[in-house]
Amino acid sequence: MRVIGVGFGRTGTRSTKEALELLGFGPCHHMAELFTQPETIGGWLRAAAGGPVDWSGLLGGYRSAVDWPSVYFWRELVEVYPDARVLLTVRDPQQWYDSVHGTIYRSRTIDPANAPEGLRQALEARPELLDQPRLTAALIWQGTFDDRFDDREHALRVYRDHVAEVRATVPAGRLLEFDVAQGWGPLCEFLGVDVPAEPFPLLNTAASFRERLTDPAALQAGAAPGPEHRGTGRDGSAAR
Secondary structure, X not given: OOEEEOOOOOOOHHHHHHHHHHOOOOOEEOOOHHHHOHHHHHHXXXXXXXOOOOHHHHHOOOOEEOOOOHHHHHHHHHHHOOOOEEEEEOOOHHHHHHHHHHOOOOOOOOOHHHOOHHHHHHHHHOHHHHHHHHHHHHHHHHOOOXXXXXXXXXXXXXXXXXXXXXXXXXXXXHEEEEOHHHOHHHHHHHHOOOOOOOOOOOOXXXXXXXXXXXXXXXXXXXXXXXXXXXXXXXXXXXXX
């Protein structure tokens, strides 16, 4: 494990995953991995319940990790992997809340029987995915936001407290606070690698998140959105 991402979901974690993999720090674990390896969801659920965690089993083979579920365990991970660099992805808190509320929070109560076609087909192909909502509920809505995400001020306070705790816990020389809008420069300097010729990947707008729910192939492959989903979304939402 070379890089541990400690930023909440919807702070550019999908773009950061792609960037880290392009820079040679892949594969990078992200929530999307659960759609390609749903057999691992049980292990994450046991960890969420407070059971013993075999990190080499859950994250073995990965050179980096961002997003939930791993960010929930960031304190443990920065100790288990003391030589790993720590990456705190951030964005404007108000925009972050709106993005989460319009994507992963909005989709938390989807009934599989009435789900968008892509999601329904993915669930039929891999029934283990039915446990994924339980995991997100345990780690995110209950474990992180105390079942109060609808309370905007509470959620924003949790977000700001998290950022403050990371800053206070991780030594400055080991930590990079990073907004994907900054592009390659700060990330490459932090990791000691050259800046690639290709543009920084900007993925996963709110619009593209909703569109992927209708695409069974994308969901089952855990695939990143195509080029049409890079940059700014049709609804004006920034890529995250």
